[in-house]
Amino acid sequence: MVGGGQLARMTHEAGIPLGIRFRLLSDTPQDSAAQVVQDVRVGDYRDLATLRDFARRCDVITFDHEHVPVEHLRALEADGIPVRPGPDALVHAQDKGVMRARLTALGIPCPRHRIVSDPADVRAFAEDEPGATGFPVVLKTVRGGYDGKGVWVVDSEAEAAEPFRAGVPVLAEEKVPFTRELAANVVRSPHGQAVAYPVVESVQVGGVCDTVIAPAPGLDPESASQAQHLALTIAHELGVVGHLAVELFETADGSVLVNELAMRPHNSGHWTQDGAVTSQFANHLRAVLDLPLGDPRPRAPWTVMANVLGGDFPDMYQGYLHCLARDPALRVHMYGKDVKPGRKVGHVTTYGTDLAQVRERARHAADYLRGTITE
Structure with a gap:
């Protein structure tokens, strides 16, 4: 690896x-x-x-x-x-311009977009072209961005200068008035076998994934099936081998637009470590080695994953004493990183039959390990 x-x-x-x-x-x-x-x-x-x-x-x-x-x-x-995945597939996760062009050619729903050359071109994209929705506009460097880095939301031509200073191509996208963010995770093997996990809701805070709820609450079963089919289609058409995460915007009318692609295990799939019969990591390995894929079904009605960000509580051992005593069913996954403010240092997962309780358990543990709560 x-x-x-x-x-x-x-x-x-x-x-x-x-x-x-x-x-x-x-x-x-x-x-x-x-x-x-x-x-x-x-x-x-x-x-x-x-x-x-x-x-x-x-x-x-x-x-x-x-x-x-x-x-x-x-x-x-x-x-x-x-x-695995090969370069012909991976380029679509590396280059947002290539990704948008290919998905559009395949008829996959995406936000309105195009490559822009300078701030004046951003204004033209926002205000002058057919279908223009005005400011704000989302600007992204076509390569290298992640966890909110390399992404700007601008409200005017004057605010659009910063992304061009790096000297790399910039993609402009309409700012979608989405109701929530979803993710469809699928795995595909070299001989074409594929499995789809339940579609999840991904809650972002400051451009970083904070909480994932599996399955997405209140998502119409037909819409969930369509999102899974969309992800499976992308995996097939792009020739992905291994895990593919398709990040989606859900809009007020229930339709979805593709936001980003990731061709590797993904934060929105971490819940599968404890909440699915076969985790995203195990299925990614099975696909890479061309082994039969494992069962992606959930083990419990609800699973919640909450990321643990570094804060004022560097002694994680002391945090474990409280969290594991309070919730013996809590699952903790730490990454061995030095604790720094805002750094993603681990995650917790909880599961059960009552979503409100499952979510509270995950949120409490993540917040306690960060140090934002003390009891």
């Missing part, structure tokens, strides 16, 4: 029962996965020689993130190393 973050850490954990020998290319020895994986190579994934040397001893390559240059991945494929 290329990348040593928490996704690699949890994917490695899922591979242990299958006896999978897991190799890791990590940026540093302190990365989340590098702390627990035995076979670690520290190196720069952007260096082709390093990547090639790492890959020579691997049966298949997969990823903790989507940033490996596609030309490097094509070189690995030319060397005979299976890369």
Whole structure:
């Protein structure tokens, strides 16, 4: 696996029962996965020689993130190393402009969008073109953004200068008046088998995923089925192998628009570790290795995942004493990161039959571990 973050850490954990020998290319020895994986190579994934040397001893390559240059991945494929997902699929998660163009060509519903060249072009997109909805407008760097980084909401031409300073292409999108954010998580194997998890509601705070509720409360079963079908169609048409998360906007009329794609295990699927028969991490590994995929059905009527952000409570052990005594059914997943304010250092999951209670349990634990509550 290329990348040593928490996704690699949890994917490695899922591979242990299958006896999978897991190799890791990590940026540093302190990365989340590098702390627990035995076979670690520290190196720069952007260096082709390093990547090639790492890959020579691997049966298949997969990823903790989507940033490996596609030309490097094509070189690995030319060397005979299976890369999953492959570069032809992964480019759609790396480049938002490419993604929007391809989804539009496939007839997949997306926000109105186009590449813009300067602030004046942003104003033209917002006010002068057919279908223009005016300001505010969402501006995104086409590459490199995540967790709210590389994204700006601007209310005028004057506010639109900042995204262009990096000298990279900028995508303009209409600001969708959505009612909530959803996510459809699917997994697809090389021979075309695919499974779909229940569609979830994803609650964002400050551009970062805060809480995920599975399944999405009040979502019409037909709408849920349509969202799953949409994600499965994207996975098939783009040739995705492994886990695909399709982030969606739900609008007032119940329709959905595609916001983002992620071709790796995803925060909106963390609930599956404890809430599904087969987790996203286990199914991602099964797909990458072309094994039969596991059952994606939920174990309980409701599962809630809440992210733990760093705050004023660096001694997590003391937090465990309270949280685990208060809620013996609580599941805690920490990433081995130093606690820093606002940093995503772990998550908790709760499950049960009463959504209000399940949600309160997850929220209490996440807030207590952060230090925003003390009892």
